[in-house]
Amino acid sequence: MTSSQEELLPATRRALLHRIAVAQAEGRAPSLVAAVVRGGRAVWHGARTSVDGHGPDETVQYRIGSITKTFTAVLVMRLRDEGLIDLGDPLEKHLPGTGAGEATIAQLLAHTAGLAAESPAPWWERTPGTLRPELGDVLGEQPLLHPVGRRHHYSNPGYTVLGALVEELRGAPWEAVLRGEILEPLGLHRTSTQPQSPYAGGWAVHPWADAMLPEPLEDLGRMASAGQLWSTTADLARFAVFLAAGDDRVLSAESVREMRTPAAPAEAADVLDGAAYGLGLQIQRRDGRLLVGHSGSLPGFLANLSLSVEDDVASVVLANCTSGPLLGAVGADLVRIVAEAEPRIPEPWRPLREVDAAVLELAGQWYWGTNAFGLRVTADGLLALAPLSGSGRRARFRSNGDGTWTGLEGYFAGELLQPVRRPAGVLSHLDLGSFVFTRQPYDPEAPVPGGVDPEGWRGIG
Known part of the structure; x- marks a missing residue:
């Protein structure tokens, strides 16, 4: 107490x-x-x-x-x-x-x-x-x-x-x-x-x-x-x-x-x-x-x-x-x-006042290469990026009002986060300072730098 x-x-x-x-x-x-x-x-x-x-x-x-x-x-x-x-x-x-x-x-x-x-x-x-x-x-x-x-x-x-x-x-x-x-x-x-x-x-x-x-x-x-x-x-x-x-x-x-x-x-x-x-x-x-x-x-x-x-x-x-x-x-x-x-008592969790469907679509799991990250939409209107396990680059992002976001701290401070969509309007990937984040590791449908081997994932044999 x-x-x-x-x-x-x-x-x-x-x-x-x-x-x-x-x-x-x-x-x-x-x-x-x-x-x-x-x-x-x-x-x-x-x-x-x-x-x-x-x-x-x-x-x-x-x-x-x-x-x-x-x-x-x-x-x-x-x-x-x-x-x-x-x-x-x-x-x-x-x-x-x-x-x-x-x-x-x-x-x-x-x-x-x-x-x-x-x-x-x-x-x-x-x-x-x-x-x-x-x-x-x-x-x-x-x-x-x-x-x-x-x-x-x-x-x-x-x-x-x-x-x-x-x-x-x-x-x-x-x-x-x-x-x-x-x-x-x-x-x-x-x-x-x-x-x-x-x-x-x-x-x-x-x-x-x-x-x-x-x-x-x-x-x-x-x-x-x-x-x-x-x-x-x-x-x-x-x-x-x-x-x-x-x-x-x-x-x-x-x-x-x-x-x-x-x-x-x-x-x-x-x-x-x-x-x-x-x-x-x-x-x-x-x-x-x-x-x-x-x-x-x-x-x-x-x-x-x-x-x-x-x-x-x-x-x-x-x-x-x-x-x-x-x-x-x-x-x-x-x-x-x-x-x-007498540890600080955290503020009560409260939900977002308004939910923007386009922003909510960004939330969830993303991959930079084979590294798994989670992207959360927080109650203060920011995006929070963090690795799902271990240590790694993490940052919060503030909306620029035009669909893009700017990093506030760490390695991505000042860097631009831009959701990229396919011609049909479907979300393809995130471009973060030239890093491509995809929904699946090395998604062949996304413009992964260096390309993706057409034969896909394989075992040793």
């Missing part, structure tokens, strides 16, 4: 509290707060120890570091959806003179633009942003370390460039655009570029002693769009809901889904770890579960947002220490605890 959407079971709540308690104690974090999201709302908040002598709650701000990049990516995707840019545009088209102009906007979003990981010294996270007033101060004399588009190399300056792109095309500061286009529409009233009370101070914990040192709280200046934001578990829980379902006031579900799709070639180590990167979102597989989101860190703070769309569960974890608890692992565990203890 699972709980209602309004609350989690007591055993689940205790397991969540135990996990963050262990993380705070073993990671020696001055404070650690967390939230879990399910069914489009926060269903649990937890906290350990104190901030300024008081137990922190979902309204206390922490710096969220590179989770800021996901917000910047949303602003860029809005520009794309409005037709102001194309993700394939070179940066030079919209922001000339950077020295990295051959990189595309998509490559900047996916950290494949070849840019350096950090700005030139001194280390930007612990020094005033006034030391880097211009974009050139962030990129340096040689912005490109790698060939453009060849490898995933995480780049903080890359997201500084994207923030500058937003400012250029909106004619307003990044902070103002962020507030007007994301924070206010989504109701993220406790997310800001500067700390607003109550907020946690950032601390370094001595690696060999239970002693602490305050970290400087620097204004990052030009680097703000890469890591400046402060937020709360309550606000990031609402942001997680948006990343799962979209919100037409900000970005459509389809565009958010595009952000969650891998867009960068993985390094060898990332392949082993099951990690990838989309458009402003980190993607990883933990314990067989696909998680999207982002981590963040700045001196004195750690942050993580993890989302399992399939399980309809997300987690947010924030701590005010430079290092210690591994929040990525904690966030993944919070998702796992809820997903396994």
